[in-house]
């Protein structure tokens with residue numbers, strides 16, 4: 001919860017600014033197919049939020065020992081930075097950004113799945129997470145097509161070598177934390193877009 005608490009002010013800021021910046025006239029006032037996709041994407045993010053807590057099975061004390069390693073996966077999207085820079089993002093830009101982040105998490109989680117299998121740790125949560133990331137990216141891709149935006153190309157992050165189960169656990173903790181932040185950020189962004197679009201409230 002610590003990361004989320006730290007980030008509350010910037011997210012409130014983001015919420016306020018996005019409300020001011022996103023033009024509400026971008027979409028026709030009738031039932032937009034985007035509304036259905038937004039609902040589906042929010043659902044996927046909610047599933048991912050739950051899964052992000054299941055990446056490792058460690059106690060608080062064990063976690064403290066692991067956390068000293070810090071951030072080793074340089075290619076993971078960093079929500080702490082982007083939350084402050086997102087003020088001026090438009091709907092099309094938020095969706096592009098979300099798509100790129102989702103693709104990045106897919107690559108990292110897939111890599112973690114293999115790393116876990118290599119050291120005989122359960123890869124089930126990683127597999128399930130990847131399924132929902134794939135659904136999310138499919139909806140994002142479709143939404144970008146829907147609003148006539150180009151789908152950004154995927155990057156290939158460089159991923160470190162892993163040899164020990166301890167390494168794998170450290171990476172699980174790191175990805176789990178970042179995935180939580182990503183989910184929190186994504187849900188806010190998707191709700192903002194939903195609020196700016198002519199979508200029924202339920």
Ligand SMILES: *[C@@H]1O[C@H](CO)[C@@H](O)[C@H](O)[C@H]1NC(C)=O
Nearest residue numbers: 054056057058059122124125
């Ligand atoms: C998680 O840890 C608890 C308590 O240590 C243990 O009972 C449980 O079997 C573990 N689950 C997995 C999936 O490793």
Ligand SMILES: *[C@@H]1O[C@H](CO)[C@@H](O)[C@H](O)[C@H]1NC(C)=O
Nearest residue numbers: 026090091092093096149150
């Ligand atoms: C998003 O749309 C605005 C106009 O609505 C346009 O100026 C901007 O270039 C678009 N951004 C991207 C990343 O396509």
Ligand SMILES: *[C@@H]1O[C@H](CO)[C@@H](O)[C@H](O)[C@H]1NC(C)=O
Nearest residue numbers: 111112114115118161162163
């Ligand atoms: C898993 O093991 C294979 C074979 O040893 C190796 O080539 C690969 O890099 C490993 N993958 C990860 C993510 O550790």
Ligand SMILES: *[C@@H]1O[C@H](CO)[C@@H](O)[C@H](O)[C@H]1NC(C)=O
Nearest residue numbers: 137138140141142145151154
């Ligand atoms: C996005 O969707 C289009 C069709 O709507 C498909 O051709 C393309 O492969 C998809 N791209 C990704 C990255 O999923």
